[in-house]
Amino acid sequence: MAVDTTTYVPAPSRTSAYLDWLQMLTGAGLILFMWSHMILVASVIPTPRLMNAIAHFLEATYMAQVGGPIIACTFLLHFVLAARKVPFRVEQQSTIWKLSRQLRHTDTYLWLIQAVTAMVILIMGCIHMWTVLTDLPITAAKSAARIQGGFWLVFYLILLPMVELHVGIGFYRIAVKWGFARRKDRKSFKKLETYLTAIFVAIGLMALVRFLTLSV
Amino acid sequence: MGRRLKFNIFRYNPQDPDSVPHTDTFYLAETESMTLFIALTDIREEQDSSLQFDFCCRAGICGACAMMINGRPNLACKTLTKDLPDEITLMPLPIFKLIGDLSVDTGTWFREMNEKVESWVHTSKSFDPSADEERMDDAVAEEIYELERCIECGCCVAACGTANMRRDFVGAVAMNRIARFMLDPRDQRTEAEYFEIIGTDEGIFGCMGLLGCEDVCPKHLPLQDQLGILRRKMGWSAVKELFRFGK
Numbered sequence: 001m002a003v004d005t006t007t008y009v010p011a012p013s014r015t016s017a018y019l020d021w022l023q024m025l026t027g028a029g030l031i032l033f034m035w036s037h038m039i040l041v042a043s044v045i046p047t048p049r050l051m052n053a054i055a056h057f058l059e060a061t062y063m064a065q066v067g068g069p070i071i072a073c074t075f076l077l078h079f080v081l082a083a084r085k086v087p088f089r090v091e092q093q094s095t096i097w098k099l100s101r102q103l104r105h106t107d108t109y110l111w112l113i114q115a116v117t118a119m120v121i122l123i124m125g126c127i128h129m130w131t132v133l134t135d136l137p138i139t140a141a142k143s144a145a146r147i148q149g150g151f152w153l154v155f156y157l158i159l160l161p162m163v164e165l166h167v168g169i170g171f172y173r174i175a176v177k178w179g180f181a182r183r184k185d186r187k188s189f190k191k192l193e194t195y196l197t198a199i200f201v202a203i204g205l206m207a208l209v210r211f212l213t214l215s216v
Numbered sequence: 217m218g219r220r221l222k223f224n225i226f227r228y229n230p231q232d233p234d235s236v237p238h239t240d241t242f243y244l245a246e247t248e249s250m251t252l253f254i255a256l257t258d259i260r261e262e263q264d265s266s267l268q269f270d271f272c273c274r275a276g277i278c279g280a281c282a283m284m285i286n287g288r289p290n291l292a293c294k295t296l297t298k299d300l301p302d303e304i305t306l307m308p309l310p311i312f313k314l315i316g317d318l319s320v321d322t323g324t325w326f327r328e329m330n331e332k333v334e335s336w337v338h339t340s341k342s343f344d345p346s347a348d349e350e351r352m353d354d355a356v357a358e359e360i361y362e363l364e365r366c367i368e369c370g371c372c373v374a375a376c377g378t379a380n381m382r383r384d385f386v387g388a389v390a391m392n393r394i395a396r397f398m399l400d401p402r403d404q405r406t407e408a409e410y411f412e413i414i415g416t417d418e419g420i421f422g423c424m425g426l427l428g429c430e431d432v433c434p435k436h437l438p439l440q441d442q443l444g445i446l447r448r449k450m451g452w453s454a455v456k457e458l459f460r461f462g463k
């Protein structure tokens with residue numbers, strides 16, 4: 001219920017536009033980061049020596065020490081920006097769930113998945129970043145030891161699909177919202193999104209198996 | 217043919233203090249090329265004369281008959297029962313003011329929307345009724361016409377997650393309307409003026425790209441494309457301002 005009880009007119013402002021840009025750019029930046037991140041993790045599949053070499057390069061050039069916290073800040077900024085859109089009020093929550101169920105509409109469901117995975121990533125991503133960045137240098141042996149402990153295996157088995165779903169849907173959503181994907185491209189973009197998500201989950205799983213079977 | 221259709225229809229009359237929202241069930245024998253308009257009229261004539269619903273043109277032109285048909289907004293007059301399962305659930309459109317049963321008041325909402333986006337050609341030229349009509353390029357006229365086809369049925373608003381969660385959101389129909397005037401060479405509004413109307417979180421930057429609007433619009437307006445174009449235009453417009461010092 002909105003009742004206009006005043007002649008007060010808010011000053012025109014460009015804030016919404018800037019925040020939307022930032023939300024998109026931080027999202028796109030994080031997508032690029034996740035793809036690079038996958039290169040690092042997947043490099044253990046051919047040989048752990050390759051992963052160690054990449055990790056060493058990242059530290060020798062201070063990319064891990066400086067880049068890590070920058071990514072963490074981007075991550076938090078993205079969360080704050082995107083959270084403007086998350087239905088935190090109970091009434092909004094029940095509205096959007098009811099509507100999605102009623103409509104049986106894939107894109108509305110995809111958005112719900114994005115909002116739910118976001119909350120999981122927020123918590124698990126922070127834990128993961130803290131663990132890795134407070135225990136530099138990154139080596140294949142240390143990662144393997146963690147994963148073989150069992151706890152981190154389960155942790156990553158949850159985090160991996162959550163991140164890839166969020167990244168895949170985010171990729172599609174940026175394309176649609178900013179008009180990169182037009183009506184005629186929508187189907188193929190959605191397919192691309194599905195393939196990307198599936199491929200990245202597959203690579204991630206392969207890397208996990210490799211860590212599990214690595215002798216430490 | 218020969219199906220027996222089961223209709224679950226939402227009933228509530230806000231005018232009647234004794235009325236409680238509930239669902240009534242009706243059965244009807246399906247006939248050849250039966251539309252929901254025919255079915256509802258039949259139910260009203262044969263079974264319950266108090267049933268309220270809106271129809272006008274019965275040809276998908278006026279937009280009066282939009283309702284939630286098995287959960288999706290669509291025009292009842294152009295929905296054939298043969299495309300639906302045996303059980304059909306009809307609800308009024310959400311967001312709009314309920315008049316009674318399946319009838320909602322879309323008019324007030326659309327009037328306010330049109331006032332908000334100032335849905336008319338803004339020009340300083342005075343109209344000369346005796347002069348020849350101003351010429352317009354064919355291609356531009358076609359483009360404008362494509363967006364002008366909106367029948368204000370409200371389906372896109374009803375299907376929009378954002379509009380359902382946030383009542384201040386103007387909806388795809390308003391963005392489409394603005395896009396139409398941006399195309400019109402007769403409208404002298406500047407980009408900054410358009411930005412003031414639509415470059416907000418109630419406007420284009422509130423849209424989350426769920427594309428419910430695109431997928432339900434019974435007239436297949438290019439809403440996805442227009443939303444994308446508008447977001448980019450308004451986005452760039454804000455960025456350009458950022459680099460214009462001491463204007």
Ligand code: HEM
Pocket residue numbers: 023024026027028030031034075076078079082083085086111114115118119121122125166167169170171173174177424
């Ligand atoms: C702190 C954890 C995160 C939260 C709470 C979060 C939340 C969200 C939400 C709610 C949206 C939807 C916004 C909308 O529809 O307008 C979104 C979009 C997006 N997210 Fe995240 N996210 C998080 C982490 C990430 C990460 C780690 C990535 C990439 C690796 C990412 C990439 C994206 C992208 C690309 C979009 C689309 C941006 C847009 O539509 O403008 N997010 N995020």
Ligand code: SF4
Pocket residue numbers: 365366367368369370371372373388389392432433434435436437
């Ligand atoms: S844009 Fe389409 S769905 Fe929306 S009011 Fe116009 S005709 Fe109806």
Ligand code: SF4
Pocket residue numbers: 372375376377378379387388422423424425426427428429430443
């Ligand atoms: S794209 Fe989605 S959020 Fe945007 S107007 Fe359409 S239904 Fe609403």
Ligand code: FES
Pocket residue numbers: 270271272273274275276277278279280281282291292293294
């Ligand atoms: S009665 Fe006019 S559109 Fe259905």
